[in-house]
Amino acid sequence: MLETTQIKQRLPFIDLIRGMTIIEMISYHFLWDLVYLYNADIPWYKSHGAYIWQQSICWTFILLAGFSWHLGKKHMKRGLWAFGGGVVVSLVTAIVLSNDRVRFGVLTLIGSCILIWILLDKVLKKIPAGVGVSVSFVLFLILRSWTKQDPIQLSDNLLNVTWLKSVLAYIGFLQTGFSSTDYFPLLPWIFLFATGYFLYSFLQEKGLINRLFGKGKVPGINFLGKHSLIIYMIHQPICYVVAFLVSEIF
Template sequence: MQVQKIQQYKVQRQKAGRLAGLDTIRGITLLSMMLYHTCWDLVFLFGKKIPGYSGLGGYVWQQSICWTFILLAGFCWSLGHHHLKRGLIVFGSGILITFVTLLAMPESRVIFGVLTLIGSCMLLLIPMEKLLLKLRTEIGLVGSFLLFLLFRNVNTGYLGFENWNILKLPDGFYENLFTTYLGFPQKGFFSADYFSLLPWFFLFLTGFYLYQLVQKNHMMEKLFSWRVPGFDVIGRHSLLIYLLHQPAVFGISWMLFQI
């Protein structure tokens, strides 16, 4: 019954059009990311000093961007259609970024970046959706977020969150590129933008269940029918802008500080 209601709501949303509030949030976050990456280029590629960027403030800024993008991607999954096509496009875009950075900027290469992650999550949810919807929404929401917090430090060899390490994981988990993709990076691995399945898939699932909760309480229109002109347009074209922004930012920075 719940799955049927969700499918009916998808049809209603497709007829009614996009939710401008979601596009606006995505657009604002995208602009924040572009500004963050501009600062990153200036600091790490051009040797400029930006007070606070390399400290806690910069880290919180970076985390706010990726948390929002991944949570929003999970939230919007149930609103979309053609999941296989969209998932392959996003995943393929991530692979494209990997090849381009390996060729053009190997010292700042991106392997298993955020687009590879989001594309993977979108594809994984296709066979998992019906099973996930059998779980009570509130339990799925809280459980997914708690698992995200528990696995947050898995990339550094522990279960735990930030400064709290609960359990050290076996070194044998961290073997090769496949384990790196899963969340257990092999020795010597480097990526300027690394988002593995663990822990981030659980944050994607948190967004997925958050959508179910909002929809179940009939609050979708109330929460997301607003818009901020301009930002919603940016949000509607987020993938294209994401792919183009970094070479554009680098090119402008290079012209300003190297020529």
């Protein structure tokens, strides 16, 4: 049954989840700065547990981005802002942290997915939501395992063309010499975005959107969730400075 009550354009619990994830992200990046820029001795940070923590942050952001597609109308503006933010991050890190630059990071991915969905939305609406959630998530898991364990290395004279190698890396086909400290190509991550997209439709069909996400306000945290993009853009320089001060003091 379709949900008969009007769905709020802002769902407080979604902002709360996003705000809590922003706090986790800031904490993770602060520790990254301490460990990799200022040589702090934090063995746990290089453990499998820290990797799971990092992945949970990224998964949450991408799922919420797909889920939130349905909550706004200015998709072109949102997509361009996110993609543009990703370009800025890439340029700044290339200048300031040439050995630890970000290429095709999470903002580039989210912006790309939003823009791609402008073309796909009408077609994807015809797919049953339950099928969409299941198929998207299974494809994500399969492709994630494949790209992680055995990234494709293509060899051809054309791959000497720099822009072509970048396009392949953007899609998800790794090439020799490519590196990025925050790498989220379209494959497999576009299918995690799709999972969030279909999850919203599935819960809406069950009449659960407002019931699950209509309440949940925590002052400060919801604010972070509402302004996640700008906070993402400004948090890293602040983390650099604070990490520097901490390293100098301790």
